[in-house]
Amino acid sequence: MNNNNMRRDIKTFALTMTGLGSIIGSGWLFGAWRAAEVAGPAALIAWILGTLIILFIGLTYAELGTMFPEAGGMVRYAQFSHGSLTGFISGWANWIAIVSVIPVEAEASAQYMSSWPFDWAKALYNGQDLSATGLLIAAVLVVVYFLFNYFTVKLFARVNTTITIFKFIIPGLTILGLLIAGFHSKNFTHYNGFMPHGWAGILTAIATSGIVFAFNGFQSPVNMAGEARNPQRSIPIAVIGSILMAGVIYILLQLAFIGAVKPDMLTHGWEHIQLNSPFADLALAWGLNWLALLLFADAFVSPSGTGMTYTATTARMIYGMERNGYFPKVFGFVNPKVGVPRAAMWLNLVVSFIFLFLFRGWGSLASVISVATLISYVTGPISVMVFRRYGDDIVNRPLKIKGMQIIAPIAFIMASLIYYWAQWPLTGKVTLIMVIGLPIYFFYQAKANWKGFGQDLKAGLWLVIYLIYMAFISCIGSSKFHGHNIIPYGWDFIIIIISALIFYFWGIRSGYLTKDLKNGYQPNQGEMDAGR
Structure with a gap:
């Protein structure tokens, strides 16, 4: 029996909904507010630029x-193109960024509850952190996420598709409701003008206000490629389609948010708008109680x-990291009955609880997640050109995308700039x-008697120096x-x-030409089954 038998049960539509469902998460509930705080009305430009960059x-x-239609593919590509050091740094950055999203989403739900018209609800969040009760609610939600994925891929795909369709309806009603009501x-022009903080505010908003954080979800179809029924067709449609659809939704939400803010809220400027549950609070301010109820549900x-x-x-991703050789073998085991890597799920559940109690508010993690993800993003444009x-x-x-010789360097430059703007x-x-x-x-390198370490160190030196250099430039860069x-x-710039x-x-x-490529890329059994 093959322990790596991922089941290919996810079709193109479901995979696209997986990407869109990942992008339209807590980011839409908070992103427009945070972007407006940093960039004012020019947050519209931030969302447009963010969509194009991503x-x-x-x-x-x-x-x-x-x-490479692999489960956990995002942590594998750099390993294939540059060996172990680059592969580990890229995979580690991506895993840290993505696993911390799980508790952040749960915290977002608990934080929105704090605007409910009950005394106990108001005590859930103090404007900065969740209370003990708020954290308990978030912890229960994390367990619910875990259970929906624990039993079968098909259950996850069906539930996620249904939820994503619901996600289209509520943002749409929010946009229409706020545009019509007030x-x-x-x-867009008063209160220090359209760009109160200039281009610096727009660029910082892209990096730290939930824009990059929101679009991180495009990775989900890539990481679940090993379970796509027809990855060659489904992956590009899912990635590109989910980014563009989500971009349109986010831009319209930002437009509605800026226009719906009441003038008395802007007395001290955009940066001083205090909203625990941004869209719900605006709906209540305009007397749209029906919309507020829908938003609390959403x-x-x-x-x-x-x-x-x-x-x-x-x-x-843990499954992919194990195949790279950085985690114990148990995390690479896929339950043959349900096609799910259960041991990896248990590890992520534990890590999610750690993040949940270390960072007790939505805003405290969103910017960290964005920057960590950018470190993994910089390897993609380079790996694709190496291959x-x-x-x-x-x-x-x-699939060979036309113009990649231009797309790849632009993507690398943009990722570098966002890293600096953070x-x-x-x-x-x-x-x-x-x-x-x-x-x-280094533990796993020592365990392997440092086999191939010299070559991998040479191949990964560019990334190590790049990270140090970018942090240094950020330190001495513009105020x-x-x-400094x-x-x-x-x-x-x-x-x-x-x-x-x-x-x-x-x-x-x-x-x-790493050993993975030199010996010929060997797909897992699920990939071979898909080709029959």
């Missing part, structure tokens, strides 16, 4: 996903749908989190991004763009 990055992973066009549905999806995808150097006898290429010292803190994981890498202003605003291109070409040159 689309460029997503295109590189759409091609990678069809080459739309103040003056909100505060469970939307985050829960995303939480369930991430519970599924993080288990596949293009090889023939079809080494890498099967069912502001110092957050960039330094996230880089430190990456260092914390290295002892695990607009909380740096040694590099003035404007020049910092030029330096990062030039530096990113240098690291991009260095990264491509560092790729080599």
Whole structure:
């Protein structure tokens, strides 16, 4: 019996709904408010730019996903192109970012409950952190996400598709309700103008206000590629389709939010709007009680749908990390009856509880998640170009996106810029989190008697130096991004763009024919079954 027998039960529509369901989670409940706080009405530009940037990055992973239709694929590509060091750093960053989304979604539901018209509900959240009761509610929700994924892939797919359809309806009603009930066009120009904090505010909003965080969900179809019935067709449709559909929804939500804010809320400017449950609070302010009730219900549905999806995808990521050689074999075991890596799910449940009690509010984790994910994003554009150097006898290429020679470097530059826009010292803190994981890498290298370590170190040196360099530039960069202003605003962008291109070409040159590719990529049994 093959322990790696992932079942290919997910069709194109369900896979697209998985991506869209991951993107439309707690991000839509809080993202418009947080972006408006940082950028004012210009948050609209932030969402448009964010959608385009993530689309460029997503295109590189759409091609990678069809080459290697693996469960947990996002943590595997860098391993295939650059060996163990790059693979571990990329996989570790991605796993940390994605597994922490599970408790964040649960916290979002509990936080929205604090606006319920009950005294006990108001005590759930104090404006910064959840109370003990709020954390207990969030913990119960995390367990619910776990149970929906524990028994079968088909149950997850059916429940997620139903929830995602519901997610279309509620944001749509929110947009219509707020636009009709009270739309103040003056909100876009008064109160310090359309761009109260200039371009710096717009760019920071992309990085830290939930925009990158929201779009992280495009990874879900890639990570579940090993269970797609027709990955060559489904993955690109699911990735591109979910990003574009979600982008339109988020832009319209931001438009409705800015117009619906009452003038008396803006007395002290956009950065001082205090809302525990942003859209629900606005609905109540305009007397839209029916909409507020729907939003309170959706505060469970939307985050829960995303939480369930991430519970599924993080288990596949642990499965992928085990296949890379960084976790015990038990985490690579897939239950043959239900096609689910249950041991990996138990590990992620424990880690989710740790994050839940370390970070007790939605906002405290969203920016950290975004920056950590960007570290894994920078390897995708490089890996896809490394694989293009090889023939079809080494890498099967069912999908070859036109213009990738231009798309890939733009995606790498954009990811680098967002990393910088996240502001110092957050960039330094996230880089430190990456260092914390290295002892695990060195433990498994020592266990393997350092076999191939020299070559992998040489191939991964570009990424190690890149992370240190980016943290350093963030530290000495413009004061607009909380740096020490040694590099003035404007020049910092030029330096990062030039530096990113240098690291991009260095990264491509560092790729080599790893053992996984040299021996011929061996799909798991589920992949072979799909090809019959």
